Amino acid sequence: MRRGFLLATLALLLLLSGLFPDVAWAYAVPPTEEDRPATHTVAAGETLFSIAKRYGVDVTTLAQLNALPNPRQIYAGETLLLPLPEGYPRADWQSHTLALAETFALLAQRSGFDWLTLARANRVLNPERVTLGQSILLPPQTTSLTVHIAPAGETRLTLALRHALPYWQIAQLNSAPLYAGAAWVAPGAAASNTLPYPITALTLGPQPVTRGEATVLSLETAELANCSITYLDQTEACYRQDATHLFAFVSLSPMLDSGEYKVALTVQYAGSEIALDLPLLVAPGRFGYERIDVSGSLSQLMDASLMEAERNALDAVADLRTQQRYWDAPLDFPVQAAISSYFGSRRSYGGSYNTYHSGVDFRAGTGTPVRAPAAGQVVLAQKLAVRGNAIMVDHGWGLISGYWHLSQIDVAVGDWVSRGQIIGRVGNTGLSTGSHLHWEMWVDAKPVNPLQWVEPFFPIPPAANAEAAPSLE
């Protein structure tokens, strides 16, 4: 009877093996090194000896690895670590159960090991396919990270702002854009330790920055340091606020394509240097279109070579990087008058829209006083063919302002001016079709939207020298 049952079972097994040849013999072949998992969950009836035999490992090693006081006492459902092949770091590695939103890349980043080493040490063939609850062997943690769930409407940028974390750090840890309910990770209690020495705080904001505007890099260091940034093939040295605070500006042409760019930061300290790449998100912004009809004697001023020569002269003046800062943000308006044309408007002078308005126009009557929006030194004060009577003021830290089409110039090159001081009068000189003030603001030798500077767009601490230029009364 019993014998007949066994035969029937064997016959059934043989039949099944014929139907499912891969399945029937799977357990007959010991798992290879490549297939061996990092852990084994003890099934009912298994012993340490049977497990060791199954994976082709030594019982003593298995007992030691799992710190088993009595190798006979293992329990069904218990997770055992399996030894790793030679050549993999494992001395004090611990089993870690994969939590919500944890990825292999994240674990690797936290462990300080590269992704491939970690995958090999765990014999994970496809690190993209690790699942929630899976056990992964990890070296002792070098960085603490916490997992959060994103509320509706949250972006990586708003998270960075709300949690007072550098945007680049959030972006680096969370590569995909967020959606409501998505898990995201942030540096935990040891957040400040994740910034490479000597950096203790770092922001590049506001972001995204609208093209045609400026954004600010703010760096705090543990010891005296210097820094520089490189963006769009332009390198700018940082300006020093005090022994541990440095600032640099990123200024973007309104004609730049929107998208993600890179700001390469280099920090030099005590003979050493570190480099970091920071993401720079550029938003398209909205710009108007203006067609300007120029006729008669004014059209002569549209001569290409004449315009270029004048432009080159201004570029040379605007290419200043004065290390002292005389301005405090936000700046004042140079006149109290209605705006008739905004910065960045695409302009056509009787042709294609191949140029843009490089300043802000205020409609104001001839003779209206023009006041310095911040302290600084006059670096240009003369009559120009296209821009008419023009003034340029250097406010320090690469911030230069310009005032065109004036009827009267009240300052000379080299003069120091204070905030609110009258420097000239509104007029209609040069290439101008009516009395107005054209106000321009340059940062890193490029025109940017001046209206950004009359708002508190970034918390820059008061300047030691602001409103206290050398020869002011």
Ligand SMILES: [Zn+2]
């Ligand atoms: Zn203008």
